[in-house]
Amino acid sequence: MKKLGAFILSAYLATGSVAKATSLTSEHAKSEESACRHHPTELLNSLERRQTVFQQITQDILVRMDGRSWSRFVNTAFSNKPSFELSLADGSFFISPDPTKQSLRATRIYGEGNAITFEVSAAGGFNASSHNPELDFKIHPLLSSIDGVQFSDLLVANSVMSLDDTLMSNCWRSFIETKGALVEPHPSDPSEGDGSYTDPFKGPHRKAKTAGWCVNTYKLCLTEITGNSRPASCQAPAYVTSKGLCVGSLQREEGLAGYQ
Structure with a gap:
């Protein structure tokens, strides 16, 4: 290994x-808890938290689609502006197109060696011509890292x-x-x-x-x-x-x- x-x-x-660290005082424990709210594991630790974030990203993307189909939005909407920033309550995601497929990438950078990228695609049952697709989010193992270690490793x-x-x-x-x-x-x-x-x-x-x-x-x-x-x-x-x-x-x- x-x-x-x-x-x-x-x-x-x-x-x-x-x-x-072998033990934490109450004050130190609170400091650790606060630090971990700005760490990738905060999002991976809670399905409910991820679903809330995914809903917010989906809503913003659907607004930006402005009636266009998913395929048209992904393929042409970024021709002049290749990405945009989506600001949430406790952090920002950077949305960019995936050049290899009809999907987007949603990336949050937490700090040195810590980042999460989700692949955003039309969920099964929704085709690329849909104007109101349901979106599916899956972590991108090659573009995500925790404490400097690539998620795929x-x-x-x-x-x-x-x-x-x-x-x-x-x-x-x-x-x-x-x-x-x-x-x-x-x-x-x-x-x-x-x-x-x-x-x-x-x-x-x-x-x-x-x-x-x-x-x-x-x-x-x-x-x-x-x-x-x-x-x-x-x-x-x-x-x-x-x-x-x-x-x-x-x-x-x-x-x-x-x-x-």
């Missing part, structure tokens, strides 16, 4: 802190991304702990470590540890955090390791095909 040391500076610039279906030896931000760690399900560690990594921060417990025996630092593995449902709807089941999940304080109980997951 490749090292991500080159992204440490980006993570620090984005949040002002790194994942080594950060979360990969049916594979494990080892981030326990990197300094991802506290916002990222909080995100995977909240959205992910703690699962058994990868069986090919039996090394236990000594429980210190530099050599945490890991491997199959890590689950019995209740004190010290552990390498934890989380399962995340990609389709739940990258689109505009909640899927009926978690298909092709991604797995991420993170270094954190050990926990005594393990939320067991069934059907980890492609992982174990």
Whole structure:
């Protein structure tokens, strides 16, 4: 697994802190929460929040279409002005055409190494000649990054991304702990470590540890955090390791095909 040391500076610039923090005072916790409101995970963490943002973007685009069809708007509306900025209550999105297909790109830049781009297209059932299309939003994995790591490298279906030896931000760690399900560690990594921060417990025996630092593995449902709807089941999940304080109980997951 490749090292991500080159992204440490980006993570620090984005949040002002790194994942080594062991405890937070009330004032520090509020500061962290405020920082994470200006981090990509704020949008990925809440489907309801994404839907609200998508509705606002859709409304503005439909107004700008001004009766034109979707295909005409995408292909010709940007001939003189290739993009426009859409200002929302807590941030701005930059809307631009995708030169390779009949779709738009909606990008929000949060800071150094942190940005999200959604591909905006006419949803299934609406053709390109529609004057009032329903729009579909999906995260663009190549044009989105968190703490300097490209989304396509950060979360990969049916594979494990080892981030326990990197300094991802506290916002990222909080995100995977909240959205992910703690699962058994990868069986090919039996090394236990000594429980210190530099050599945490890991491997199959890590689950019995209740004190010290552990390498934890989380399962995340990609389709739940990258689109505009909640899927009926978690298909092709991604797995991420993170270094954190050990926990005594393990939320067991069934059907980890492609992982174990």
